[in-house]
Amino acid sequence: MNNDNKERPSRQECQELGPENNKQRRRSSRRIRREASQIAFNRGAAEHICNGEEQDYRGANGKPNYIANFSKGLPHNELGEVQPEAYQSLLKALESGKPQDFEAIQLGGGRKLTNPQAGLGFDLQGPDGHALAIPPAPRIDSAQNSGEMVELYWMALLRDINFTEYTNNPLVAEAVGDLSKLSDCRAPKIDGKVTPATIFRGIYPGDLVGPYISQFLLKDIPYGSLTISQRQKTVAPNIDYLTDYNSWLSIQNGGAAKQDVFDPTPRYIRNLRDIGQYVHVDALYEAYLNACLILLGLNAPVDQGNPYRNSKTQIGFGTFGGPHILSLVTEVATRALKAVWFQKWFVHRRLRPEAFAGLVHNQLTGRAKYPINEEVLRSSALEKVHSRYGTYLLPMAFPEGSPTHPAYGAGHATVAGACVTILKAWFDESWVIPQPVVPNAEGTELVPYNGVGADKLTVGGELNKVAANISLARDAAGVHWRSDYTESLKLGEQIAIGLLQEQSITFNENHFFTLTKFDGQTIKISPEEVKYLMVEKDD
Numbered sequence: 197m198n199n200d201n202k203e204r205p206s207r208q209e210c211q212e213l214g215p216e217n218n219k220q221r222r223r224s225s226r227r228i229r230r231e232a233s234q235i236a237f238n239r240g241a242a243e244h245i246c247n248g249e250e251q252d253y254r255g256a257n258g259k260p261n262y263i264a265n266f267s268k269g270l271p272h273n274e275l276g277e278v279q280p281e282a283y284q285s286l287l288k289a290l291e292s293g294k295p296q297d298f299e300a301i302q303l304g305g306g307r308k309l310t311n312p313q314a315g316l317g318f319d320l321q322g323p324d325g326h327a328l329a330i331p332p333a334p335r336i337d338s339a340q341n342s343g344e345m346v347e348l349y350w351m352a353l354l355r356d357i358n359f360t361e362y363t364n365n366p367l368v369a370e371a372v373g374d375l376s377k378l379s380d381c382r383a384p385k386i387d388g389k390v391t392p393a394t395i396f397r398g399i400y401p402g403d404l405v406g407p408y409i410s411q412f413l414l415k416d417i418p419y420g421s422l423t424i425s426q427r428q429k430t431v432a433p434n435i436d437y438l439t440d441y442n443s444w445l446s447i448q449n450g451g452a453a454k455q456d457v458f459d460p461t462p463r464y465i466r467n468l469r470d471i472g473q474y475v476h477v478d479a480l481y482e483a484y485l486n487a488c489l490i491l492l493g494l495n496a497p498v499d500q501g502n503p504y505r506n507s508k509t510q511i512g513f514g515t516f517g518g519p520h521i522l523s524l525v526t527e528v529a530t531r532a533l534k535a536v537w538f539q540k541w542f543v544h545r546r547l548r549p550e551a552f553a554g555l556v557h558n559q560l561t562g563r564a565k566y567p568i569n570e571e572v573l574r575s576s577a578l579e580k581v582h583s584r585y586g587t588y589l590l591p592m593a594f595p596e597g598s599p600t601h602p603a604y605g606a607g608h609a610t611v612a613g614a615c616v617t618i619l620k621a622w623f624d625e626s627w628v629i630p631q632p633v634v635p636n637a638e639g640t641e642l643v644p645y646n647g648v649g650a651d652k653l654t655v656g657g658e659l660n661k662v663a664a665n666i667s668l669a670r671d672a673a674g675v676h677w678r679s680d681y682t683e684s685l686k687l688g689e690q691i692a693i694g695l696l697q698e699q700s701i702t703f704n705e706n707h708f709f710t711l712t713k714f715d716g717q718t719i720k721i722s723p724e725e726v727k728y729l730m731v732e733k734d735d
Contacts, residue, residue, distance in 0.1 A: 232321065232698040235729040239694065242329035244543045249335055253567060255280075263555065263566060264336045265545045266602035269450040271304035275564050276448050276554040290542055305450030310601040315538035322528070322695035325535030330683040333546040333604040336555070339380035342572035344677045345556070346378060348549050349577035351396060351672045352591040353584075355469040356433045358637060359408035362392040371395060374576050382678055396468070396672070398664025399682060400714045402657020406649035407634045409465050410487075410662035413474075414633050414642060417486045418493035426486075427462035427640075430473045436591035438550060441557070444589050444597075448551065453596035463639030468672035470639065472593040475608055475669040481529040483666050484615030487659065488525050488622075492518055496655060497624040501708035501722070515703055525618045528695055532614035532688045536605045539687070546604035549674055550597045553590035560588050593673035605684035606676050609667035613688025613714070616659040621696055621709035621721065625656030656712055685714055693719070697726045 216224060255261035259280065267278035270286065282302035286309075289297035293316055301309065318324065334340040350371040362368045375381050375390040384394040384404060397403050417424040435457050438444045447453060456473075465471045498505050504512040513519055540546075556572060558564040572578075578588050585591060592598075601607075632653050633642040667681035696709055701723050708722035 228702055231701055231730045234732055235698050235701075235726055236323060236327075236694065238729045238731070238733060239323055239327060241324075241327040244329050244539075245332050246544050247332035247335045250545065264547055264552075266540075266547050266551070268448055268548060268551065268598060269303055269305070269307045269309055269600045271302065272445065272448050274445070275558055276445055276551065303450055304448075305446075306452060307450035307596075307600050310599055311537065312541040312601070314534055315541045317534045319531050319534060321698050322531050322691055323535070325531075325538045325691075328535055328687060328690050330539055330544075330605050330687050333544050334677075334679055336547075336552060337567040337569050339378070339569055339571055340382065340679070341552075341677075342569040343375075343378045343381035343383075344679060345549065345552060345572045346575040346577055347375060347381070347383060347396070347678060348590060348671060348674060349575060349581055350375065351468055352436065352593075352674060353577060353580055354396075355436075355472065355593065355672065356467055358466045360466075360634065360637070362395065362408075365392075368392050368395065370576065378571055382682070396668060398661065398668060400660045400664065400685070401712070401716060402654065402660040403664050405657050405661075406632065406647070406653050407645055408665075409471070409634070410658045410665050411629050411632055411653060412487035412490055412658055412662040413465055413471075413483060413665060414635065415490050417489050419489060424486075425462075427464055428470070428474060430459050430463055430470045430639075431593075432457045432459050433469060436585075436593065437595045438592040438597050439585035439587055439589055441587055441589070444550070444554060444587075447597045448554070450600070453594075456595060461638075461640065464635035464642060466635050466637070466639040468669070469593060471665060471669040472673035475666055476594055476673065478666075480533070480608060480611040481526045481615050483662055484525050484612070484619060485522070487616075487662060488521055488619060491619070491623055491655065492521075494630070496629075497627055499622055499624060499709055499711075501710060501720075502622075503705035503707045516705060516707065521618075521622050524622075525615050528614040528618055528688075528692050529611045531695065532610045532691045533607055535691055536607055536610035536684060536687060537601070539605045540602040540607075544604045545602045546677075546680075548598040548603045549677060550590050550592055553588065557588040590674050592675070594675065598675040603676055604680050605687055606667060606670060606680035607684075608670050609663070609676075609681045609684035610688040610691075612663035612666050613685035614692040615688070616663045617689045617692035617711060617713075618696070619659055620656055621692075621711040623655050625654060625659075625712055627655045629653045629655065629658055660714070689714060693721065696721045697729065700726060701730075 249264035251260055253261055253263050262278050262283045267283055270282040271279045285300060285302045289301055298313060357365055372390045372392060372395050375383060383390050384397050384399050386394060394404060414426055438447055502516050504510055504516050555566045555568060559566050559568060582588055632645040632650050634645045636643050663685055670676040671678060700721055708720055710718060710720050712718050
C-alpha cells in the first residue's frame with residue numbers, strides 16, 4: 197500500500213504565515229501604491245524658466261538666429277550658425293511630442309541626436325522629471341558665462357599636468373591669476389582668489405579636502421570573487437581635437453570624427469586628460485556602484501537609521517543589506533536621466549562650449565560680431581590657445597567633440613547627484629576612509645597619501661568629491677560648463693530624495709535615513725517624515 201498521500205500535509209496545514217492574508221495584502225499593496233503616488237503628486241510642480249536667448253538674439257532679417265542654442269548635428273552655414281529652418285524642425289518635434297515629428301528633424305550629416313524623447317518618459321517612483329526645475333542657464337552676454345568659458349580654456353591648456361604638480365607649475369600659476377581677475381568666476385576660492393589648491397575643484401563640502409581625486413576613483417574594487425584595479429585605459433598626451441576650423445565646422449554639421457589615440461600603459465587617474473577619458477566611456481553610474489562596493493568591502497558603518505545596525509538577531513539582505521543598496525544606487529540613475537533630458541531638450545537647449553568657442557573665434561578673427569561678454573575675449577588663455585593651434589577654438593579631448601544633446605543640465609552630473617545622495621543616506625557620512633592613496637607620477641602605482649587632510653577624508657566628503665570629479669571631468673574634456681555641474685547635482689539630489697521618500701512607506705522595518713544635502717542641510721527621511729505628503733489633495 198502506498199502511504200505517500202498520508203505523509204503529505206493538507207492544504208490547511210501549509211497556509212502562509214503573516215499579519216495579513218492574501219486579500220488583505222492585495223488591498224494594502226494598492227493603498228501603498230496610492231500613497232506613494234500621492235506623495236509624488238503633493239510635491240507640486242516647479243515653474244520652468246529659460247534664459248530667453250532663443251528669442252532675444254536675432255539676425256539681420258530680424259528673425260531668431262539661435263546662435264546661443266544647441267544645434268549640433270543640424271546643418272550650419274560657414275560661420276557655424278544653424279540653418280533656422282532646421283532648428284525650427286527640432287522645435288516642432290519638441291512642441292508636438294509626436295514620434296513622426298522627431299523623425300522629420302533636419303540633420304546635417306551622419307550623427308543622430310541623442311534621445312530627445314527620453315524627456316517625455318514617465319517614472320512610477322520618485323518625482324516626475326517635469327515637476328522639477330533648474331535655474332536659467334547663464335547667457336552668452338553674461339560675466340558668468342565668460343568666467344565659465346575662461347575656465348574651460350585653461351582646463352584644455354592644463355590637461356596633461358598632474359594634479360600633484362599644480363602647486364609649482366608656472367602655467368597653473370598664470371591660470372589662477374587669470375581666473376581670479378574675472379568679475380564672476382564661480383570656481384572655489386581662498387580669500388577671494390582661485391589658488392592651485394582650489395583650481396578646477398568642486399564647490400561642495402569635502403571637495404577641497406585632501407587630494408584632487410576621490411578615493412573612490414583610486415582604491416581597488418572588491419567585486420564578488422574579483423578584485424578590480426582602477427588602472428584605466430587612457431589616451432595619449434598632448435593630442436586635442438577640433439582645433440582647426442574646417443574640422444570644427446564639419447563636426448557641428450554631424451560629420452565623421454577621428455579616432456582616439458590610446459596610451460598603451462594602464463594608469464591611475466593623474467590629470468584632467470586621464471579623468472576626461474574616464475567620463476568618455478563610463479557607464480554613468482559606474483563610479484558610484486564602485487564606491488558602494490568599496491564601502492561594503494571596507495565594512496563601512498551604515499546610517500544610524502538602518503534597522504539592522506544594532507539588531508541582536510538579524511542582518512539586512514534584500515532590505516537594508518548589500519543587495520538592497522547595490523541595486524538602489526544604480527536604480528536611481530535612469531530616473532535622473534529622464535529628468536535632466538527634459539531640462540536639456542524641452543526647457544533650456546543650451547549650446548555646448550565648443551559651439552560658443554566658434555562664436556569667440558569668428559568674433560576675434562573679424563568674421564562676425566556677437567553679443568559676447570567681453571571678459572572672455574581678454575583672457576590670456578585665448579592667446580595661448582591661438583599660439584598653440586592657430587585658432588581660438590576650444591581644444592577638445594574627444595575626437596567627436598561634445599555629444600549630440602544640449603549642455604544644460606548635465607547627464608553625468610545629474611546621475612552623480614542622485615547616486616551619491618543614495619550612498620550618503622545609506623552609509624555613515626562621518627566615517628573616515630582609512631589608508632588614503634594617490635597615484636605616483638607615472639600613474640602606474642598607488643602610494644600612501646599623508647598630506648594635508650589625510651585624516652579628514654570622510655565618506656560624505658569623498659562622495660561629494662567623486663561627484664565633482666566626474667562632473668567636472670566633462671568640463672575638462674570641453675563638453676560641459678561649470679554651472680552644468682553645480683545645478684545638475686542638485687537636480688539629481690531631488691530625484692534621489694523623492695525616491696527614498698516614496699520607498700520609505702514600503703518597508704516593514706522601523707527605519708529612517710539621514711543625509712547631508714549639497715547645501716550642507718541635514719535631512720531625515722522616514723515614513724513619519726513623509727506623512728504630510730500622503731494627505732490626499734488635488735489642484
